[in-house]
Amino acid sequence: MRNVNEKLIKSAVAESINTLISRAEKEYKKRPNLSRRYAKMAWALVKKHKVRLTSLQKTKFCKRCHEIWIPSESVSVSFDHKNNLFRLKCRCGYVRRAGSIKKPRAN
Ligand SMILES: [Zn+2]
Numbered sequence: 001m002r003n004v005n006e007k008l009i010k011s012a013v014a015e016s017i018n019t020l021i022s023r024a025e026k027e028y029k030k031r032p033n034l035s036r037r038y039a040k041m042a043w044a045l046v047k048k049h050k051v052r053l054t055s056l057q058k059t060k061f062c063k064r065c066h067e068i069w070i071p072s073e074s075v076s077v078s079f080d081h082k083n084n085l086f087r088l089k090c091r092c093g094y095v096r097r098a099g100s101i102k103k104p105r106a107n
Pocket of ligand 1: 062063064065066067090091092093094
């Protein structure tokens with residue numbers, strides 16, 4: 001029984017995280033403070049319920065300052081040739097690795 005309830009709660013939490021992030025994105029231009037608040041709430045849910053964010057959701061906001069990441073606006077994206085991956089740098093100084101490009105298989 002407990003397992004079923006946990007699953008239900010986690011799926012409900014995942015859904016509300018989704019809506020919080022999309023709202024935060026929507027409000028970013030008009031009300032940046034509100035947007036940051038939404039992202040903060042989403043991150044609080046992640047920590048409390050130990051749900052996993054999808055790899056796309058992970059690149060949506062900063063987990064340190066809770067700012068929504070919009071490329072070339074609130075986050076700078078650079079490509080690290082040495083390690084073959086992207087680096088997202090937030091204005092607060094937080095750096096996050098993002099999706100690497102798979103190397104073509106050497107035959
Ligand atoms: Zn940040």
